Amino acid sequence: MSDRTELRRKPDRTVADRDAIHAVLDEGLVAHVGLIAGNGDTAHPVVIPMLYARDGNVMYLHGSPASRLLRTAKKGAEVCVTVTLLDALVLARSGLNHSMNYRSVIVMGTATEITDREKKVAALNRFVDHTIPGRSAQIRAAHVAEVKATTVLVLPLNECSMKARTTGVVDEPDDLDEPTWAGLIPLGLAIGEPQPDEGSAGDTVPGHVAFWSRGPGQLNGRPADPERTG
């Protein structure tokens, strides 16, 4: 943790545990990637949603070589990558004590392009397996031209921090007799029935699709740790 990622407000919400940081990045699907576009007087922040992958102590971003964000980032521009999981709405007895329970990780630093073909292929497989564990073993290898036509950036997880709110309602003592329902509405990721593409091979939905899950199973009605069948 650096000075820049040390969270100034609500320090009680800061989590320093690296395993907890990795767990948030592993559960998340979309990162919000910020960078500075323009120069001097035209400088302005841009925040773009992107798929990402964690691999040990780094994270990957990828996209078209024509992407303005990737072109800017690979020149060594500072980026800020934020992944947020929303766990509950917090309904207090006063408006201003309403809040949300969440876990959020912020990664700052500069990204580097991966040019080594083997490392690039490994990173691209991590993207697929980050989002859908076990998927990369079920699909064909990437063609040489596909790998060439993709930019992959790597960002170290050195300068990162986590903030979380995980408690119940916090109300003013004077408000505890208010005739208002107070409590939490737990939130998670709802998962629909897989929808096969026309002509998709076979009638059976493979295990890595049928049992795909994320976060607490009791919220989305899925077992937390299903026995995989493929």
Add this chain to the structure above:
Amino acid sequence: MSDRTELRRKPDRTVADRDAIHAVLDEGLVAHVGLIAGNGDTAHPVVIPMLYARDGNVMYLHGSPASRLLRTAKKGAEVCVTVTLLDALVLARSGLNHSMNYRSVIVMGTATEITDREKKVAALNRFVDHTIPGRSAQIRAAHVAEVKATTVLVLPLNECSMKARTTGVVDEPDDLDEPTWAGLIPLGLAIGEPQPDEGSAGDTVPGHVAFWSRGPGQLNGRPADPERTG
């Protein structure tokens, strides 16, 4: 839409309809707010998750007067506020055609502080009702000191854009015979049973809590348009 928010990549994913932009902002719960921290050589982007509210053609951000983000933003710094809804994972027959279906709105501009007490109270009520429709009528009015101790910023929705992917799997023609399951895994917001705070008034969960929902009801098992009971 301005030059800055005109999306350069994948223009087929650009949505220009203002109603569609408002619908995304109304469905979303968390915004990722980006700004430039530091100056000159120390300038770097920072992206923070925040609750927000839409009110007509503006959006509100709020927090403690001590918040670095709000202090920077209210001085007239450029901000970029991004709200993303994830609708499905797209599993293609090749790794690089994997994608996600999503709707994302990006708002750019400079925010202004609301200092007028009446407007500030109205904005604070919008926060509560954006997240939990009908809630502000169920709770006590904010105290004068609470309103004073909160900074509320307003950001016009003039410079905003939307990007969405809503289609099925797009594969290379040569891959259509691959022996791989391809299709969509629909995603949405899962909603747990409300958890009352200790001492919460009454045994009945009011309608604005019991029927709280967001997005497509078939995913989270809730009726899309419940009859409210309070």
